[in-house]
Amino acid sequence: MFDTTYPQAIGLCSGALLLTSVLMVWRHSLLASLRLLALQGLALAALVAVIGIKAADWELLLVALLVLVVKGGVLPWILARQSRATTRTIDESPRLNPTAALLAVAGLTVLSYVVLGRILASVTTVTAQAAPIGLSMVLIGFLLLLARRRARSQLIGFLLLDNGIATVAFLTSGGVPLFLELGISLDVLLVVVILYVFTGRMRTKFGGTDVDTLRELHD
Amino acid sequence: MEFALWTALAVPVILALLSLPRGITHVSRLAPVAASGTILACGILLVIATADHQVPTAAGGILRADALSAYMLTVVGAVGLASTWGGLRAAPTEPSRTIGSYESLLCVFMAAMSLAVLADNIGLMWASVEATTIATAFLVGNHRTRKSLEAAWKYVILGSVGVAIALLGIVLIYAAAQNAGGPSLSWFALSHTTLRLDPALIRAGGALAVLGFATKAGLAPMHSWLPDAHSQAPAPVSGLMSGVLLSVALYAILRIQAITNPVIGPDFLRVLLSVAALLSLAVAAALLIRQRDYKRMLAYSSIEHMGMMALGAAVGPPAIPAVLLYMLGHGLVKATLFVVSGRILTAEGTPVIAEVRGLLHRRPGLAIPWLLAMAALLGFPPFSIFFSEVTIIFTGWAAGMGVTVGIALLLLLVIFAALTRLTVAMTLGSHSGDDGQPPPDRSAHGPRLPVILSLAAAAVIGFLAQPVGELVSRAAAVLGGPH
Numbered sequence: 214m215f216d217t218t219y220p221q222a223i224g225l226c227s228g229a230l231l232l233t234s235v236l237m238v239w240r241h242s243l244l245a246s247l248r249l250l251a252l253q254g255l256a257l258a259a260l261v262a263v264i265g266i267k268a269a270d271w272e273l274l275l276v277a278l279l280v281l282v283v284k285g286g287v288l289p290w291i292l293a294r295q296s297r298a299t300t301r302t303i304d305e306s307p308r309l310n311p312t313a314a315l316l317a318v319a320g321l322t323v324l325s326y327v328v329l330g331r332i333l334a335s336v337t338t339v340t341a342q343a344a345p346i347g348l349s350m351v352l353i354g355f356l357l358l359l360a361r362r363r364a365r366s367q368l369i370g371f372l373l374l375d376n377g378i379a380t381v382a383f384l385t386s387g388g389v390p391l392f393l394e395l396g397i398s399l400d401v402l403l404v405v406v407i408l409y410v411f412t413g414r415m416r417t418k419f420g421g422t423d424v425d426t427l428r429e430l431h432d
Numbered sequence: 433m434e435f436a437l438w439t440a441l442a443v444p445v446i447l448a449l450l451s452l453p454r455g456i457t458h459v460s461r462l463a464p465v466a467a468s469g470t471i472l473a474c475g476i477l478l479v480i481a482t483a484d485h486q487v488p489t490a491a492g493g494i495l496r497a498d499a500l501s502a503y504m505l506t507v508v509g510a511v512g513l514a515s516t517w518g519g520l521r522a523a524p525t526e527p528s529r530t531i532g533s534y535e536s537l538l539c540v541f542m543a544a545m546s547l548a549v550l551a552d553n554i555g556l557m558w559a560s561v562e563a564t565t566i567a568t569a570f571l572v573g574n575h576r577t578r579k580s581l582e583a584a585w586k587y588v589i590l591g592s593v594g595v596a597i598a599l600l601g602i603v604l605i606y607a608a609a610q611n612a613g614g615p616s617l618s619w620f621a622l623s624h625t626t627l628r629l630d631p632a633l634i635r636a637g638g639a640l641a642v643l644g645f646a647t648k649a650g651l652a653p654m655h656s657w658l659p660d661a662h663s664q665a666p667a668p669v670s671g672l673m674s675g676v677l678l679s680v681a682l683y684a685i686l687r688i689q690a691i692t693n694p695v696i697g698p699d700f701l702r703v704l705l706s707v708a709a710l711l712s713l714a715v716a717a718a719l720l721i722r723q724r725d726y727k728r729m730l731a732y733s734s735i736e737h738m739g740m741m742a743l744g745a746a747v748g749p750p751a752i753p754a755v756l757l758y759m760l761g762h763g764l765v766k767a768t769l770f771v772v773s774g775r776i777l778t779a780e781g782t783p784v785i786a787e788v789r790g791l792l793h794r795r796p797g798l799a800i801p802w803l804l805a806m807a808a809l810l811g812f813p814p815f816s817i818f819f820s821e822v823t824i825i826f827t828g829w830a831a832g833m834g835v836t837v838g839i840a841l842l843l844l845l846v847i848f849a850a851l852t853r854l855t856v857a858m859t860l861g862s863h864s865g866d867d868g869q870p871p872p873d874r875s876a877h878g879p880r881l882p883v884i885l886s887l888a889a890a891a892v893i894g895f896l897a898q899p900v901g902e903l904v905s906r907a908a909a910v911l912g913g914p915h
Contacts, residue, residue: 397599411573432659
């Protein structure tokens with residue numbers, strides 16, 4: 214029974230991951246991006262759970278729980294914590310207009326299918342077929358990092374990149390060992406907390422969180 | 433010898449916790465020095481053990497000290513001692529917010545670097561390299577000025593994104609191991625495996641991992657965080673980052689190379705590393721010619737030296753002993769230079785080269801160590817950087833990389849001229865004071881002994897064939913070099 218629904222479940226979860234990434238590029242409001250990020254964490258946790266049930270691997274189910282708590286809950290919560298009023302009104306004025314950005318996303322997705330299709334040519338499992346979605350999330354994360362001006366939007370780009378790497382890991386090898394997953398999650402969590410603190414300092418020192426104002430150091 | 437593996441990790445962490453509470457500032461002040469000393473002692477103990485053909489392991493094989501890891505731990509300890517002891521701050525007269533947390537973060541930073549070199553697991557090695565970014569983020573932003581905030585932001589964003597790319601590479605290498613039937617992240621298992629790893633996955637994974645760790649090693653074109661972070665961080669932190677953090681990242685590249693070489697041959701990463709090396713040298717040469725800030729000058733010189741080390745890594749086994757000796761020699765000299773630059777900054781109150789003139793005449797206590805260390809950095813014998821550079825160039829020539837080595841030599845000459853000009857401008861220069869001649873300031877503005885010891889060590893290690901030469905050859909042999 215589960216054998217027939219398994220490919221569909223994998224497809225559904227990875228589709229949700231790609232969809233949330235694309236919507237993050239499309240939507241400019243910070244609040245919407247944060248909600249999408251939480252949703253993406255949920256989809257990633259579901260993906261891990263599906264792989265775990267298929268492999269009857271209890272460790273993977275634990276990892277799914279960890280992903281759910283960290284990526285679906287804690288990280289978006291930290292980013293949204295700062296005065297809700299500003300979060301609701303902040304709109305990004307990105308360097309790329311939405312049409313160009315969505316075209317770029319389409320290009321990046323095709324690119325990742327071409328690249329990973331070659332690299333993973335010898336692997337024919339259901340999960341490996343979906344792995345290019347992880348790479349396209351990484352590339353879309355890069356796009357957000359480059360195209361967004363506000364500090365917190367860049368942070369969202371970084372988290373999307375990290376989600377993409379996790380997706381590639383789960384789809385190509387069923388995830389790294391549990392103790393490493395813990396270490397990686399802790400590292401990402403701390404990086405986000407540090408950047409969050411810096412964002413606060415930036416607001417007091419520069420009167421805003423536009424990273425374009427950071428140009429005092431140069432040669 | 434298993435306890436030395438644990439001690440090198442546990443003692444810095446315990447010292448970090450001990451230095452957190454406020455009120456015992458004279459204890460916490462010494463914590464980083466004690467942490468470095470412990471790591472150095474553990475490194476030497478492990479070196480002695482590996483000389484006896486032992487390979488101490490702990491935690492079920494996750495911690496492992498072969499000759500290379502033991503040597504790297506010694507480098508971390510020695511350069512750490514040179515930076516933290518030399519940069520020891522005078523006892524603070526008034527309580528400050530950053531006291532305690534500063535020392536504590538330095539200890540965590542040392543522990544993370546020790547874990548990175550002792551872990552026999554590329555995943556754990558990755559996590560500890562990322563932990564060094566976390567520990568140093570607030571150290572770079574320690575001064576809480578606009579400039580240091582900008583430097584810290586760029587450092588954390590570029591550092592963690594770069595290292596995230598390395599994680600993607602590691603994930604692909606793990607997938608290759610799993611597809612071949614032996615899921616493992618142990619670099620020992622992966623580089624000695626008889627499994628047939630998928631070349632396409634290993635190629636992509638190796639390239640991404642090297643690219644990611646190269647960001648952390650400050651190789652061009654991913655170097656842009658380095659001059660900002662090194663010029664804004666407090667002197668001992670710059671010394672540690674430049675002297676040893678960059679080398680730890682290069683160590684990660686060497687380990688990745690040892691995994692990919694048996695599968696896809698050395699040519700692929702050789703091209704990648706040669707390009708990065710030449711670009712780094714070119715960037716350093718271009719920006720050193722008109723450099724105005726002496727801390728940034730030291731930062732660009734680090735990019736230059738990392739470029740030379742990457743060139744050595746590209747040459748492969750014959751040059752690896754020279755690269756390892758380079759790490760120790762450059763680490764000691766650069767840590768000393770950053771420590772002295774911190775003292776010059778405190779004494780003169782300006783980081784601008786043009787405003788610091790006639791230092792030899794006015795402050796001989798600072799100018800003499802500065803001149804000696806700059807001579808070592810420029811590659812004058814008897815300092816070990818000279819021998820490393822010469823060996824890398826000759827072995828590169830012998831390995832048929834004549835064009836690459838020729839371009840590198842040309843760029844080295846430009847850098848040599850630029851650095852000499854800047855050093856002369858700072859130390860000799862005409863004395864601009866017209867308000868009578870104040871008596872020359874002979875004070876060293878800090879502990880003299882660490883500066884003397886590290887310069888002396890950098891001068892003699894090139895000649896010690898017995899412990900040092902044999903040690904670096906054995907450490908290089910771990911990576912599949914000549915025996």
